[in-house]
Amino acid sequence: MAVTIRKVGVIGSGQMGHGIAHVAALAGFDVVLSDVSADRVKSALATINGHLQRQVAKGTLTEEARKAALARIVPADTFDGFADCDLVIETAVEKEEVKRKIFHDVCAVLKPEAIVASDTSSISITRLAAATDRPEKFIGIHFMNPVPVMELVELIRGIATNDETFDAARTFVGKLGKQVAVSEDFPAFIVNRILLPMINEAIYTLYEGVGNVEAIDAAMKLGAHHPMGPLELADFIGLDTCLSIMQVLHEGLADSKYRPCPLLVKYVEAGWLGRKTQRGFYDYRGDKPVPTR
Numbered sequence: 408m409a410v411t412i413r414k415v416g417v418i419g420s421g422q423m424g425h426g427i428a429h430v431a432a433l434a435g436f437d438v439v440l441s442d443v444s445a446d447r448v449k450s451a452l453a454t455i456n457g458h459l460q461r462q463v464a465k466g467t468l469t470e471e472a473r474k475a476a477l478a479r480i481v482p483a484d485t486f487d488g489f490a491d492c493d494l495v496i497e498t499a500v501e502k503e504e505v506k507r508k509i510f511h512d513v514c515a516v517l518k519p520e521a522i523v524a525s526d527t528s529s530i531s532i533t534r535l536a537a538a539t540d541r542p543e544k545f546i547g548i549h550f551m552n553p554v555p556v557m558e559l560v561e562l563i564r565g566i567a568t569n570d571e572t573f574d575a576a577r578t579f580v581g582k583l584g585k586q587v588a589v590s591e592d593f594p595a596f597i598v599n600r601i602l603l604p605m606i607n608e609a610i611y612t613l614y615e616g617v618g619n620v621e622a623i624d625a626a627m628k629l630g631a632h633h634p635m636g637p638l639e640l641a642d643f644i645g646l647d648t649c650l651s652i653m654q655v656l657h658e659g660l661a662d663s664k665y666r667p668c669p670l671l672v673k674y675v676e677a678g679w680l681g682r683k684t685q686r687g688f689y690d691y692r693g694d695k696p697v698p699t700r
């Protein structure tokens with residue numbers, strides 16, 4: 408029997424988590440949002456409100472709909488707030504041990520029929536599912552950034568994911584107004600398997616001195632009609648996330664063509680993680696982004 412999803416728990420209120428909470432609330436789902444601190448959830452709610460207000464200003468959303476959507480998102484200090492969720496989506500950092508601990512803790516309070524999903528951009532769904540008490544009710548629901556804008560969601564079945572779970576996830580994604588691409592459970596799935604080696608190659612192009620930051624981004628924006636240059640996009644995704652995806656590809660497929668560029672490693676070691684830390688391939692601390700190389 409198909410599972411009906413009404414209430415959605417979102418674990419992690421970073422750029423993916425708040426984006427998912429935003430689109431789910433707009434689509435009429437009740438949302439519970441949690442993070443490691445109440446302050447982070449508070450700031451995520453302010454960001455969501457800012458995006459909703461922009462939609463109102465543009466005339467694509469009414470003021471009543473903005474208020475109603477925001478009222479549907481309830482912050483939770485502990486996982487106890489997730490007890491009556493029909494679906495829980497984890498959007499924590501791309502660290503397997505962190506995700507495993509979250510699944511262990513949240514499954515303890517969830518109702519038995521609740522579906523558990525990860526928004527991981529690269530980690531094996533089958534392996535994450537095995538860390539839960541319900542591998543048949545576990546699925547990968549991978550959103551793209553910025554969630555309110557991007558049309559695609561990847562759905563990834565683990566080896567044990569049952570048809571009811573897959574169908575419920577597909578229906579949920581459809582209600583958000585997004586298209587589904589079904590991916591097999593292989594490292595980095597479809598989008599990142601193709602996108603991240605391109606970004607990594609752009610970083611090698613910089614590292615080897617073929618072009619500077621501006622030239623590389625201009626080349627791909629104007630020469631290939633990409634909406635953002637690859638280095639600008641890397642900063643947008645987060646350089647730590649880019650590195651962890653390349654590491655998953657490198658280790659998971661054991662092919663040297665996926666080796667992370669040493670310059671990417673250096674930026675991450677410096678804590679220059681892109682927009683979220685105000686510095687990456689560009690410095691965002693001034694009025695305009697300035698290339699850092």
Ligand code: CAA
Nearest residue numbers: 458461465528550551552553555556598599634635640644
């Ligand atoms: N949240 C909500 N809405 C946003 C937003 C955000 N963070 N950023 C932009 N928008 C909205 C704007 O409000 C605007 O809406 P309208 O069309 O209603 O006016 C629209 O997006 C376009 O924004 P802008 O005019 O400000 O800027 P733009 O035209 O330069 O577009 C962009 C911005 C949509 C981000 C565009 O540059 C783009 O598509 N970039 C590529 C993004 C991409 O490749 N994402 C995938 C990353 S990979 C991934 O996510 C997977 C992973 O696991 C790493």
